[in-house]
Amino acid sequence: MTDMPDTTTTSDPSYHVPAEGESDDAAGYYVPGEPIVDTKAPGGPIDERWSTRKFEARLVNPANRRKLSIIIVGTGLAGASAAATLGEAGYVVKSFCYQDSPRRAHSIAAQGGINAAKNYKEDGDSVHRLFYDTVKGGDYRSRESNVYRLAEVSTNIIDQCVAQGVPFAREYGGLLDNRSFGGVQVSRTFYARGQTGQQLLIGAYQALERQVQAGTVTTYTRHEMLELIVVDDGEGKKRARGIIARDMVTGAIETHLADVVVLASGGYGNVFYLSTNAMGSNVTASWRAHRKGAYMANPCYTQIHPTCIPVTGSHQSKLTLMSESLRNDGRIWVPKKKEDCDKDPRSIPEEDRDYYLERIYPSFGNLVPRDIASRAAKYQCDDGRGVGPEVDGVRRGVYLDFADAIARLGRDAIEEKYGNLFDMYARITGENPYEVPMRIYPAVHYVMGGLWVDYDLQSTIPGLFVTGEANFSDHGANRLGASALMQGLADGYFVLPHTIRDYLADGPFEKVAEDHPAVVEARESVQRRIEHYLTVNGTRSVDSYHRELGNIMWEYCGMERTEDGLKKAIDLIRTLRDDFHRNVKVLGSADSLNQSLEKAGRVADFLELGELMCIDALNRRESCGGHFRAESQTEDGEALRHDDLYAYVAAWEFTPEDAGESWATPMGTPVLHKEDLTYTAIEMKQRSYK
Amino acid sequence: MRVTLKIWRQPDAATAGAMHTYELDTVSPDMSFLEMLDVLNEQLNAAGEEPIAFDSDCREGICGMCGLMINGEPHGPEVTTTCQLHMRSFKDGDEITIEPWRSDAFPVVRDLCVDRGAFDRIIQSGGFISVNTGSAPEAHSIQVPKEAADRAFDAATCIGCGACVAACPNGSASLFMGAKITHLGELPQGQAERDNRVVSMVSQHDHEGFGGCTNIGECTAACPKEIPLDVISQMNRDLRKALQHGH
Incomplete structure (x- = not known):
């Protein structure tokens, strides 16, 4: 099965029919904003960019690292690998997960395998071919510098995991076995029976626990991040400086401050209620950051x-x-x-x-x-x-x-x-x-969309980095099989540890007091929301709202999307969200384990994300990757991409509504910032499979 | 289907718990066991009673988060995780008893949720191979005989759910520990720390309040991943050798 069969035709002008004029389906649902660009990827030949960036990224003296603190939210492949690596480097790391152990994160459920351009089969694979397949698989909607780097570090991942004792499948000669996966024509997928994700995650988890023993990493299990703390550094720059987390056992609202925050909190497929994600997978960490200024990129890209x-x-x-x-x-x-x-x-x-x-x-x-x-x-x-x-x-x-x-x-x-x-x-x-x-x-x-990041994996909030499925950068409009594990570990082991040091070289930043107005505001907003959910005292359960939202998303923002359907979905979601805040029923108290309360916060954020996903899908009047817009198809009824109109990343900025509620600020009309996608090392082509 | 559920409810670790009885008459045989509890919770919520707290996450049998004592058996009557157990394994009219894992080393957090942090601390004490990121040699420089790789994999399939502890009359975590020691001990990469690993992990295990192994075998019978009992033999062998080596 191929995400992208190798029978592409070159851009034939008769095949490539642009829409009539610049249709603006989402007019009225968004505000056009300034373009956005990645300023961190160096220029020059694509195969030298990562080496250049690693060299140019400033170093942090080992003696200074123990004065620098890093918060990492999430302990899947992207989070656990980053926490272990940064702990090994000597930084002070705090690692958070909502599960009872870091080992439970949903990376564990990945079955198939992990790609790496090792070319052990001598079948013509190379870094460039993995790069090419990934960009093509993403239907030319990913950022080429990021994807090239992903292919480049893929080989290091296998070395690292083998050394950790990950029991990959082996041949009788004792060497590693590979298979072809997802229809690609080379054998580059490493696997551990049907449990590759489990074995890779256990490897990263053990490396993380080793650092706990070494004293560099502290783990906070059964903790959920409910707010990002953003503080003005006195020079007009607002930086991410910590999180507000709830201890899910005692209900305590805790303030955790640091020099930098990393979100490795996974994808938001559960906005559809039914998905292959874990029950607890949610968007709250990302959405709270989005509300504080981090742009959300291509949120409608769903696999x-x-x-x-x-x-x-x-x-x-x-x-x-x-x-x-x-x-x-x-x-x-x-x-x-x-x-x-x-x-x-x-x-x-x-x-x-x-x-x-x-x-x-x-x-x-x-x-x-x-x-x-x-x-x-x-x-x-x-x-x-x-x-x-x-x-x-x-x-x-x-x-x-x-x-x-x-x-x-x-x-x-x-x-x-x-x-x-x-x-x-x-x-x-x-x-x-x-x-x-x-x-x-x-x-x-899986969701390819996520928080916008630059080449350094830094979001639009300085000091907030985003890795793994939670960011948007590598898979474009569709992800190849066996590439999610690769990206999570690439980000955590080999990319972030290099790029984050350039940011930390300016630190340690001035200490933030727990009674700083921005910290107090973040903490109080969390408390207000919790109190709100517990006092609505309506008639419907949180799950019933979640299920209804999922039905709307699946029906109108799922496999096939239309202008009319998406507009209808936006109306339905707004009505549902309004009803949720007036009629939800959450029993129990704030100061104990309360799973209904946990779910209420997550579903409230899904109810906002869902609307943005529909607006993003409405704006993108093209069929690309895994997405079919009924208005954009060939005469044969197949997907038709519009490179002339949509070869960009849609990065959305949150705007609060003026009329505030007591419990929270409602979402207003989002601002669209476009990042143009240009390809220097690869030619854009349309696909065909008939 | 109609079932009668007797469920352990406990507000928190410090407060005594008790069994409560609930009737549920809208059960479909196609429901998973946890979906049946979801339905019960919706019913309780509507009636103004706080839903029952229980852990689950992936609901596909791999994360190890779920785990209930069902009619006295960890994960219930089938060899699988609680999330993969379905109501078709029960009959209309059945009475089903549901409790949290029973072990001093796993204190109850609330209702059916327990604290398995002791497992993390056992791994911290030595359940790893020390290799910093970036210092690994080329993967093919390490050859592993297929038999050793396969045995390592079999042991590595442990999901850390704690059923072995819950099943053991001694409350021992030897199967969990033996699985990790066998996984890493079968591989050439794991040899350098082999002695230290077993000594540290066994010491941490005892410190956590888990009991000793007396070869009863309930653990392996309850294990949803069918980890074989001989990983405990491996652990004992490794411990003896480590002690001979002067640890």
Whole structure:
């Protein structure tokens, strides 16, 4: 399966139809702002930029490092690796996570593998090819300097992880095994069975715990960041200087001050309520920073994965992904006739089955890219030909059938290849996929959007750095398989430790007092919000609002988006948000473990993020990467990108509404800053897969 | 389905807890066990009773955050994590007892949530290979026989959930510890610190208040990742050698 098959055509002017004039779908929903540029990436040949930047970034004397403090929020691959590395360097590090241990972070759930341009197979891989594949996979919406650096440091990651004892798969000769993943034509994916994320995270976690023992890192588990502290440094520069965190066990509102703050708090896929993210994954750390001045870039860029286990009912709390390698042997179909949809699929004769991917895309068939496969499944279900249990009146599932593969290769061969996935499916659904076709449906899996950062991974707030899925820079409009783990560890082990020192070379910064007005304001705003949630005393649970928001986002800002749908979604979200603040019911107290209260804060932030995502999607009247705008398609109904109009990063600035509420300042009309994307080392092309 | 739930409720570590009984009659066999508790919590919230606190995060059996004693068995009747247990493993009309992990080393935080910080502290004491970022040699300079790599991997699949401790009549964390010692001890990279590692980790384990191992084997039977009992033998062997080496 290829996110981007290697059959691109060059930009044919007849194919590349620009929209009529500069359409401005989001007019009235945003305010145009000044352009934004990355000032940190050095010029010159692309393969020398990172070396140049590392050399130019100022050093911090080892004796000074122990006077410099760093707060890191999140302990996934990006956060744990950064905390360990910066601790080793001798800085004073405070590491925060909402889970009961740093080892629980959701990087742990990644299955497939991690890419690295080692070229161990001598199959033509190189740093440049990994760079090329990643930019192309992102449909030319990522920043080329950042992506090149990612490919460049990918090889160091494997060395580091092996030395830590990560048990990667090996060949009989004792050397590391690789596989080809996500349809790329070289074998560059390192893996540890189907648990690569777990093994890499445990490696980073152990390195982090080693620094705890060494006294350089202090961990704060069951702590949630609820506000960013931004302080004027007296020279007119507002810098990130700390966070307000809630001890989730005692409810204590704590002030943590530092010289610099790093957000490694992951992605916000849970804005869709149902996703493959962990239950606790949330946007609050990023959103609080956004409200304090950090721009949010390309928030509508979401990756939807086609092979997840379908929803079974309104009780559903999360979705489980199954490796898309299943599409190598399974055939996807739905019944041709609506009346067959609730029949035993084995009783439906061949001529009454519609193998729709094979029909529409004869050359790629079941192996079309993720977004195509996902959208096609949606169309079949929208058309009333979905299968599986009816949820809210619609059957949302399609068959993934292994009967032919079992007949051709034998059951043993299929078990050998996919046994663990079949077991997982059987455990969750109670059905035996060797006997009955699997049912699959797309689910939200990853977000490419996130806080805007420059080449140094610094946000628009000086002293606030953002790493991993929480930033936006490397994957453009779509992410290649096995590249999320690579980016998290690249940022944490090899990029941030170099770039952050250039900022810290100006420190230690003047000490901030706990009674500084900016600190007091941040703390009081947290207390006001908590008190607000506990005193609304309405009638609806937090989860019910979250589920409704998720439905709106999935329906109108999911696989296919339209101008009308997005405008409707914005209205619905505004109404829902208003109702939430007047009618939510949160029981219990502020001074104890209170999971409803935790969720209320997260959902309140999702209700604001959701609106911004829709505005961003409304503005981007083009189909690119994983996103399909119905208004921007070829005559054949395929995605059409508009490089002439949208080859930019949409970086959104938060604007508060004038009329404040007692509990918080509502969001106003966001300001759009555009960062133009230029490619010097690669040519922009349109994709084709028919 | 209809089930009767007897659930441990405890406001915090300092306050005594008690079992409470709840009836739930809207259970679907397709629900996961934790989704069943979500439904109960929605019902409680609507009725003005505080929802039951329980831990979970990934809900796909890998993060190790969830873990309940279900009818006296860690993670319930199947060999899996609580989040991957489904209600079809129960019958209509069943009475189900739900408690937190039972161990002195895992104090109750609230209701069904416990504090497993002791596991982190055991890892801090030596559950790692000391290699600073950037100092690693080229990955292919280290060859690992496939058998050793596979055994290391089997041990490394531990998710740190604590079911082994909850299952053990002695409240021992030997399976958890043995898994880490075996994972790192099977690899050439882990040899330099092998003696120190086992001595420090065993010492920390005892300090945390976990009990000793008497080879009962409940731990491995309860382990959702089926970590084999022989990792404890490995740990004992490594400890004996380390002591012989003068540690």
